[in-house]
Amino acid sequence: MHDIWNPWHGCVKCSEGCQHCYMYFLDRLRHRNGTDIFKTKAGFNYPLQKNRNGSYKIQSGELIRVCMTSDFFLEEADGWRAEAWEIMRQRPDVKFFLLTKRPQRVAECLPKDWGDGWENIMFNVTCENQRRADERIPILLDLPFKHKGIMCAPFIGAVSIEKYLAAGQIEQVICGGENYDGARPCDFDWVKTLQAECVTHNITFCFIETGTFFIKDRKRYYIPKKQVQSEMAFKSGMNYKGRPIDWKLTDRFGTQIHKENLYIAHYRKNCGKCGSRLICNGCSDCGRCREHSIY
Template structure:
């Protein structure tokens, strides 16, 4: 699957959702320090990589999640960001998913030719509790992006979006519990509230995983296996496909790409059938590892 691009790695913790950061945990498992921030070597220009036939490995129409082991708007990455924007400028046929806990820095970090926004960029802020939702969503609304979403993961407290969804700016809400060291519980009623609110405003809601500790009807369930978390999230029936999000994708010369030439996700008949992320992922790359 070609769905992650990490032009740099490492981050500084800045809010409650960072307390048990999965990246820090995984780095510790490799005897590395997650607070060490560095530009990746082989992966910086990954969206531009090609196969032996000279075709892009990342296909037109795919969605790439950017900086999943860092923050795209991290201050320490200021020296590298223009080059990353240049990669996205060149691949206007690909959808780039940006996620940040630092929306206050975004306006000063946009490229010179941004204008009202590039139509292939999907900008999201993390809202792990109500405090961060009320802090970050008003900033999100003021920023010039054509596509906006919210990530409520790890969901460590209730989040009420009732006063924000009527604005019509939010196109998608992702939700998930917390994993790894020190995982805090995620509660069913928190997820149900978000699901109900998104349904009321026809906004896509994707409950991707329960987290290690999930509380429902007063009972705490310990679910250490992430695949089981994903299946249980899917089976909850809380995810919802809202109105279609339409990205305007073009080739390098600015011409529209015919629908028939865009990537169509495929799903594995077994491993993808009950996956919590199915609503919002690129599908199965048919790598053969799960057979």
């Protein structure tokens, strides 16, 4: 996917949300071991890669999700992180989405010149249940980042975060059910409660997918196809666009880039009912939808 940058792969399980990790499941399908942690070769410098015409493959203004098959603050990646930070430093025109289950390690892993944060970095913590929300969000609020968000995925237990949203630092909340081996159910009542708290504080809320097992009105539904999960999440009407995020993106000389010169996401026919559209980086023009006759 064009909006994902995996500078390293593999991880160590550390909490309840890791129990049925999708990365471990997909690695098993490829006869790999998810505990094997390694620096990627072709993909490590992805944000700096260029097209034949000399332009960056990732355009100014795009949002890139980092370490979706690992954790950016994983201890085993300490030897590679400085180089990854340097890559992000060289692309102040690109938005980088960082997500971790290890916020307690973040302060010691920041660049020396970090100050109160970089304008192009959004830092998110995973809060799969109330225990982890109460453990991780206070750390999140104390850390120096310009942009902060919360990810309740896999959503495996009721979560209330209103007392944290009141601090005014959280700009985005995402939630989604669990998939693949051993998926635990996601209850729609949890989603509605979380969404209502975000609406109260005018914070963007995105319900990206139901998960394999979804409970609504005390009925349990089996939804094995992720595309259907996403469509059901969209049709629920839970997605809410709150106050806009004020990104201050610059060129490498520090000059702010005008909005008209930034990437504008575009979508295809099959994107119309996608639960992730509210936070999506848009179509990559890979052509797969034409192959499946849904263009």
